Amino acid sequence: MSKEIKIKINGIEYSGETGETILKVARRNSIKIPTLCEHSDLEPKASCRLCLVAIEGRKGLFTSCSTLIEEGMEIKTDSEEINRLRKKNLELLFAQHIERCNFCVREFNCQFLKLAKEYGIDVKKYEDRKIGYPKFKFGPSICFDSSKCIDCRNCLEVCEKQGVGFLDLENNNSFLEIVPSKNPKRDCVYCGQCVIHCPTGAFMEIDSVAEVESVLVDKDKYVVFQIAPSIRTTLGEEFGLPYGTDVTGKIFAGLRKIGAKKAFDVSVAADVTTIEEAEELIERLTQKKNLPMFTSCCPAWVKYVEFYAPEFISNLTTVRSPQMILGGLSKTYFAKNDGIDPQKIIVVSIMPCTAKKYEITRPELEIEGLRPIDYVLTSRELARIFKKNKIDLSLLESEKGDTPWDEPTGAGIIYGASGGVTESALRTAIFKLTNGQKLEQVEFKNLRGMKETKEAVIEINNIKIKVAIVNGLGNAKEILKIIKQDPNRYDYIEVMACPGGCIGGGGQPLPTTQEIRELRAQGLYNIDEIKNNRLADESPIIKKIYQEFLINQEIRHKICHTHYLIKQKENNF
Amino acid sequence: MNNLVIKLKEANLTGRGGAGFPVALKWESVINALGEKKYVICNASEGEPNVFKDGFILENYPEEVINGIVLAMETINASEAYLYLNPNYYDQFEENFKKIIKQRPIKLFKKPHYYIAGEETVICNLIEGKKMEPRQRPPFISTVGLFGCPTLMNNVETFYYVSKINKGEYKQTRFYSLNGQVKNPGVYELPENLSILEILKQTGNFPDFEFFVQVGGGAVGEILLSEELDGQAKGAGSITVYEKEKTDFYKIMENWADFFLEGNCDKCTPCREGIYRLKQMVKEKNIDLSEMEPIFENLEKASFCALGRGAAAPFRGLIKKILK
Numbered sequence: 001m002s003k004e005i006k007i008k009i010n011g012i013e014y015s016g017e018t019g020e021t022i023l024k025v026a027r028r029n030s031i032k033i034p035t036l037c038e039h040s041d042l043e044p045k046a047s048c049r050l051c052l053v054a055i056e057g058r059k060g061l062f063t064s065c066s067t068l069i070e071e072g073m074e075i076k077t078d079s080e081e082i083n084r085l086r087k088k089n090l091e092l093l094f095a096q097h098i099e100r101c102n103f104c105v106r107e108f109n110c111q112f113l114k115l116a117k118e119y120g121i122d123v124k125k126y127e128d129r130k131i132g133y134p135k136f137k138f139g140p141s142i143c144f145d146s147s148k149c150i151d152c153r154n155c156l157e158v159c160e161k162q163g164v165g166f167l168d169l170e171n172n173n174s175f176l177e178i179v180p181s182k183n184p185k186r187d188c189v190y191c192g193q194c195v196i197h198c199p200t201g202a203f204m205e206i207d208s209v210a211e212v213e214s215v216l217v218d219k220d221k222y223v224v225f226q227i228a229p230s231i232r233t234t235l236g237e238e239f240g241l242p243y244g245t246d247v248t249g250k251i252f253a254g255l256r257k258i259g260a261k262k263a264f265d266v267s268v269a270a271d272v273t274t275i276e277e278a279e280e281l282i283e284r285l286t287q288k289k290n291l292p293m294f295t296s297c298c299p300a301w302v303k304y305v306e307f308y309a310p311e312f313i314s315n316l317t318t319v320r321s322p323q324m325i326l327g328g329l330s331k332t333y334f335a336k337n338d339g340i341d342p343q344k345i346i347v348v349s350i351m352p353c354t355a356k357k358y359e360i361t362r363p364e365l366e367i368e369g370l371r372p373i374d375y376v377l378t379s380r381e382l383a384r385i386f387k388k389n390k391i392d393l394s395l396l397e398s399e400k401g402d403t404p405w406d407e408p409t410g411a412g413i414i415y416g417a418s419g420g421v422t423e424s425a426l427r428t429a430i431f432k433l434t435n436g437q438k439l440e441q442v443e444f445k446n447l448r449g450m451k452e453t454k455e456a457v458i459e460i461n462n463i464k465i466k467v468a469i470v471n472g473l474g475n476a477k478e479i480l481k482i483i484k485q486d487p488n489r490y491d492y493i494e495v496m497a498c499p500g501g502c503i504g505g506g507g508q509p510l511p512t513t514q515e516i517r518e519l520r521a522q523g524l525y526n527i528d529e530i531k532n533n534r535l536a537d538e539s540p541i542i543k544k545i546y547q548e549f550l551i552n553q554e555i556r557h558k559i560c561h562t563h564y565l566i567k568q569k570e571n572n573f
Numbered sequence: 574m575n576n577l578v579i580k581l582k583e584a585n586l587t588g589r590g591g592a593g594f595p596v597a598l599k600w601e602s603v604i605n606a607l608g609e610k611k612y613v614i615c616n617a618s619e620g621e622p623n624v625f626k627d628g629f630i631l632e633n634y635p636e637e638v639i640n641g642i643v644l645a646m647e648t649i650n651a652s653e654a655y656l657y658l659n660p661n662y663y664d665q666f667e668e669n670f671k672k673i674i675k676q677r678p679i680k681l682f683k684k685p686h687y688y689i690a691g692e693e694t695v696i697c698n699l700i701e702g703k704k705m706e707p708r709q710r711p712p713f714i715s716t717v718g719l720f721g722c723p724t725l726m727n728n729v730e731t732f733y734y735v736s737k738i739n740k741g742e743y744k745q746t747r748f749y750s751l752n753g754q755v756k757n758p759g760v761y762e763l764p765e766n767l768s769i770l771e772i773l774k775q776t777g778n779f780p781d782f783e784f785f786v787q788v789g790g791g792a793v794g795e796i797l798l799s800e801e802l803d804g805q806a807k808g809a810g811s812i813t814v815y816e817k818e819k820t821d822f823y824k825i826m827e828n829w830a831d832f833f834l835e836g837n838c839d840k841c842t843p844c845r846e847g848i849y850r851l852k853q854m855v856k857e858k859n860i861d862l863s864e865m866e867p868i869f870e871n872l873e874k875a876s877f878c879a880l881g882r883g884a885a886a887p888f889r890g891l892i893k894k895i896l897k
Binding site: 045047066081095096129151153169174175 | 838874
């Protein structure tokens with residue numbers, strides 16, 4: 001039971017609830033307390049010691065991130081003493097961290113550096129302790145520069161929370177330090193949540209900016225960009241726009257400024273994924289085969305199944321993820337129609353995700369010897385390119401995407417939030433099972449939201465579809481345990497590795513918190529709500545592509561389907 | 574009130590692990606804590622340099638220790654107890670304790686060699702199979718301890734005296750580890766109100782050279798000059814004698830720093846980085862109090878647990894009193 005609690009902070013009265021920390025109440029009331037190791041997804045560890053405050057009548061100082069409020073508490077967030085201790089802690093933290101500010105995921109948004117300026121400390125007071133510390137690369141996705149690590153251990157905690165546990169503590173000269181696991185049964189699945197939760201940029205994506213810049217100036221190449229569903233309501237944050245702002249048209253405009261020959265929308269291919277996946281689901285339901293069916297558009301989840309739970313490989317839908325389908329369509333259908341040599345087409349995919357960098361390297365996805373996608377940039381990398389080119393997204397006039405992949409349905413857009421894939425697939429499944437009747441219900445609001453595991457039973461023409469929607473890989477691990485016990489409990493399971501789905505992806509702008517994820521998701525649902533077409537099957541583009549190109553099983557299989565393999569450990573150090 | 578608790582209160586017994594908390598108070602708070610299950614833990618992690626009196630007790634009076642644990646279990650109504658032993662003691666005394674414990678629900682647990690593994694919340698974490706890190710307090714372990722249950726944790730020597738007090742054999746004594754440049758090193762059981770000076774004299778260990786002592790632990794203990802010995806030996810009850818002329822002060826400080834760095838959990842900034850910086854300064858013989866004092870202050874006021882909070886005092890004492 002939560003109960004109202006009255007406290008005073010710096011002499012002014014505020015109210016909070018049982019179980020709230022001092023920091024939470026302070027933040028809600030815009031009272032600044034510096035933090036580094038705190039993150040809304042994780043239990044407070046109180047290790048950086050920056051958020052120290054004084055409590056009237058109590059001896060010593062307390063970390064506001066971990067101290068719960070009590071009735072009548074009088075808190076002081078600043079004093080000469082507190083200031084002095086925070087400064088020393090900052091100096092000591094900078095004494096570990098090697099500053100590589102010019103090439104950092106936090107280049108334009110570094111809380112650590114901001115605090116150094118605010119407290120006026122000398123970041124070079126001590127010689128950096130971590131000089132010469134190693135850099136680790138996890139697949140083609142993530143780089144861990146351990147010389148930038150300040151030992152907050154958020155990465156370790158979030159990796160464990162994800163059920164992956166690829167990070168360990170190892171004793172090195174009396175210091176317990178984060179290292180990739182040597183355990184052969186542990187491997188990175190590239191979700192990138194370590195990047196999201198690292199306060200100092202020790203974890204970042206493996207950068208493809210330079211490569212993309214070089215193909216952009218190569219006259220022999222025809223560079224097309226394609227943007228993921230979720231980034232349209234996240235990229236604006238990098239340019240100071242409010243959380244959840246729809247910047248689809250501004251992104252297209254920006255991409256043309258940096259030299260895109262075409263700017264496509266991956267949400268169009270999400271509509272293809274929806275149709276293929278709904279069909280596969282109906283087929284499996286009819287044949288009662290390989291149920292429950294798992295979604296496969298999240299590459300971190302796919303790698304998780306292939307490495308940690310290969311006994312479930314046959315449960316994964318064989319449908320490719322939207323980015324792979326669109327890349328494939330661009331290098332076949334689009335190339336042919338527009339008379340461009342597919343060898344010269346370079347597809348650059350802008351994704352909310354670090355695992356998407358891994359997905360594009362899968363050889364089984366090649367079509368006629370070509371990779372459907374050449375490069376993946378995270379939304380942060382695209383923001384870096386824009387900033388380098390002095391393009392302020394917030395000032396650009398919106399432009400339309402390029403045909404043929406310009407107009408998705410609302411179904412394709414909500415792919416970016418947890419529950420979106422299921423909602424889209426259900427819209428189509430119901431449409432198909434009712435032989436194309438107009439949908440009475442378009443929105444499935446009980447499937448939406450940030451709740452980690454959602455369940456529902458949808459009844460269509462006496463067929464019951466039992467669905468579960470999971471975000472956060474740790475929760476998926478739990479669902480797999482449930483299915484082992486009770487294989488018939490679900491028919492369809494959507495899994496997104498990242499909290500909240502792609503809007504909370506490992507490639508999204510920093511910071512990403514629970515509150516921010518909700519606003520980003522709401523932005524996507526707002527776009528869906530005002531779309532004329534909210535059902536994949538109604539899309540004129542989809543109708544056309546199925547009439548002209550995806551006309552038989554063979555071609556559909558080649559462009560839209562794949563298979564999976566048991567994976568051995570890929571990251572050995 | 575429980576009879577034994579009254580006796581403990583009358584005896585004014587204080588904890589012998591180092592903090593000196595009144596034992597009766599601790600027991601009462603566990604008795605009053607609500608919980609379906611309660612635990613007793615005997616902390617035999619003794620991991621600080623120059624302290625070896627718990628090992629002496631484990632070797633010579635194991636029955637008394639187990640008796641003290643059993644009395645505690647009865648008194649707080651605990652169904653299970655742990656004897657948490659440092660790795661050397663575990664290897665040395667495991668067999669003997671198993672013989673004494675027999676079928677009683679007292680389990681032996683082997684501590685990792687890190688010093689921090691002797692901190693009470695870390696002990697709970699380790700027995701639970703969790704990370705070797707201290708927990709945020711409150712809640713205190715007397716209400717939320719091992720496996721979330723009210724837990725009574727006392728040191729080996731404390732349990733020994735619980736047994737003595739119960740039998741009416743307690744004579745207000747404690748155990749002292751005498752060491753360093755002394756003629757008769759060893760463990761002595763002497764009155765607890767004896768001054769350090771008297772202890773040195775009565776054990777035939779008063780030096781005939783210029784000296785200083787470290788009292789209460791070979792790392793966190795206080796540095797005292799030969800004219801400052803009128804007080805009692807607090808903390809873990811050790812007295813280490815250093816001959817002034819022959820002592821390399823920098824080496825002592827470096828040893829302390831190494832001990833803390835090796836033994837801490839590296840979780841919080843002051844302890845992990847502050848002690849490292851102290852070590853660098855000592856190694857370079859670069860003793861500048863204006864640079865060190867802010868680190869001392871940070872350790873004392875901003876560390877997560879008692880290890881960091883206690884780490885500054887010996888450095889400050891040695892530098893101010895001896896190095897000047």
